[in-house]
Amino acid sequence: MVEDSEIKTEVSPFAVREGEIKTFDGKDGYVSMNQIIHKINIGHIGEIHFKIMELINDFEFMTSRQIYQMLVYNKADIASQDKLNNKLEQLIKSKILTRYYFTSEEGKCIYRVYCLEKMGKYLLNSRGIECKWQPTDNTKTVGMIKKRLSGNQVIIAYLRKVSAFDKFVVKPELKAKKLGKTFKCHAGVKLSKNGKSIDLIFEAIRREDDWEDRFIDRIKYYIDFYESFIPYDSGYEMKPQLVLVCEDNKHVIEAYKIIITNKLEIPNIKLLFTTDLRQNSDSLVNSLMEFKVEDGKYKLEEVELKILG
Numbered sequence: 001m002v003e004d005s006e007i008k009t010e011v012s013p014f015a016v017r018e019g020e021i022k023t024f025d026g027k028d029g030y031v032s033m034n035q036i037i038h039k040i041n042i043g044h045i046g047e048i049h050f051k052i053m054e055l056i057n058d059f060e061f062m063t064s065r066q067i068y069q070m071l072v073y074n075k076a077d078i079a080s081q082d083k084l085n086n087k088l089e090q091l092i093k094s095k096i097l098t099r100y101y102f103t104s105e106e107g108k109c110i111y112r113v114y115c116l117e118k119m120g121k122y123l124l125n126s127r128g129i130e131c132k133w134q135p136t137d138n139t140k141t142v143g144m145i146k147k148r149l150s151g152n153q154v155i156i157a158y159l160r161k162v163s164a165f166d167k168f169v170v171k172p173e174l175k176a177k178k179l180g181k182t183f184k185c186h187a188g189v190k191l192s193k194n195g196k197s198i199d200l201i202f203e204a205i206r207r208e209d210d211w212e213d214r215f216i217d218r219i220k221y222y223i224d225f226y227e228s229f230i231p232y233d234s235g236y237e238m239k240p241q242l243v244l245v246c247e248d249n250k251h252v253i254e255a256y257k258i259i260i261t262n263k264l265e266i267p268n269i270k271l272l273f274t275t276d277l278r279q280n281s282d283s284l285v286n287s288l289m290e291f292k293v294e295d296g297k298y299k300l301e302e303v304e305l306k307i308l309g
Contacts, residue, residue: 004157004280012276013111014150015247016206017104020142025112026098036094036119045094049087050127051076053120056097057131058170061140061148063111064088069156088114096120102142113145143208150204150245150276151186157279157287164193164307172201174234176224183221188240191307198307199240202274205255207247212258219264226266243272243288251275252300256291260298272303284308 039045048071055070056062062070064085071078078084091097096119102109116133124131155168172188175181187202203222205215222242229239246252252273259265270290278287288303 005282007280009277012150012247013109014146014153014206014276016143016146016208017102017106020102020104022100022142022145023103024098025101026117027092027095029095031093031095031119033119033122036096036123039094044090045096048077049091049096050123052084052087052091053096053116053124054129056114056116056120057124057129057133059148059152060137060170061113061115061145062152063113063149065111066149066152066156067114069160073156073159091120094119096123098138100145113149141208143206143211146206147186147204150206151202153276153279154187154202154204154245154274155189157284158189158191161282161284162189162191162308164191164309166190166192166197172234172240174201174221174225175228176221177228178224179221181221181224183218186245193307199236199238200243201240202243202245204245205247205251207251215255215258216262216264219259219266223264223266226269239269241272242266242269243274246273246275248275248277249300252289256298256300273300 036045051071051074052067055067059066064081067088068078068081068084071084088097092099095117097114098117099112099114101112115138116131118135121131121133151170155170159165159168167190169188171184171186173182173184176183185201186204188199190197190199203218205211208214225234226239231237244255246255252275256273259271273289274287281287285306285308286302286304287308288305289300290303291298292301293299
């Protein structure tokens, strides 16, 4: 597998392209549960297939690269990316999983996105594994799916590259008490070192249709969450650090401009930013950024956090 740092691209694979659509790339037709049980009985579907299903159940949408990296991290018995792709093909043919790709005027994207099908839910439930998948999950928009993929990438980067990594949450649930809303951000990680811990929560922003208005609404939720925060709210002993994950540096500036012009600064919170491609570096020590004011002008600077080493 090509290492993250060897990936040469100036545009995030999880950036939203103009006019981009989601295209079905699964299997049509009918597969019975009896056929699937027969495949399990003769060993064509085994434990590694169930581990793949569990991962996709947890992460909702994943690329094959993300699945492979998580399997390796969990020390699963998978020899290579090619071996994994064969397993994924078996699950697609049995309609346990399905997949999509994205198309725009620029052409097809280079990766496929995998998600559960109803047969996958039935199999997980048969093993007592909670699965909240429902058919409408697979109707989610390109923007929603790419936010999920971006959040996945952040989690995988931290667990693979940060020695202080403790644990992760795929979709941390937060409460905006005044607005009476419960909402989920796109990733959460806990870092622990020398008896001290810090929680980071990540909100992925994509340039989807009307993204500016959507972003304003989300920031209002975060303002409410932080202003109303008391210890152990949403399971956090202290206020978690918010990081906005943008498509690129220009997008970071666009997002911050929206915050400033709409007076949406979060009181007593240092707002940090990152981008998708910054997760590909060998070290994440300089992966975060913040805005500082110099001579009355806003300047974007890297934040060096040694705990990310």
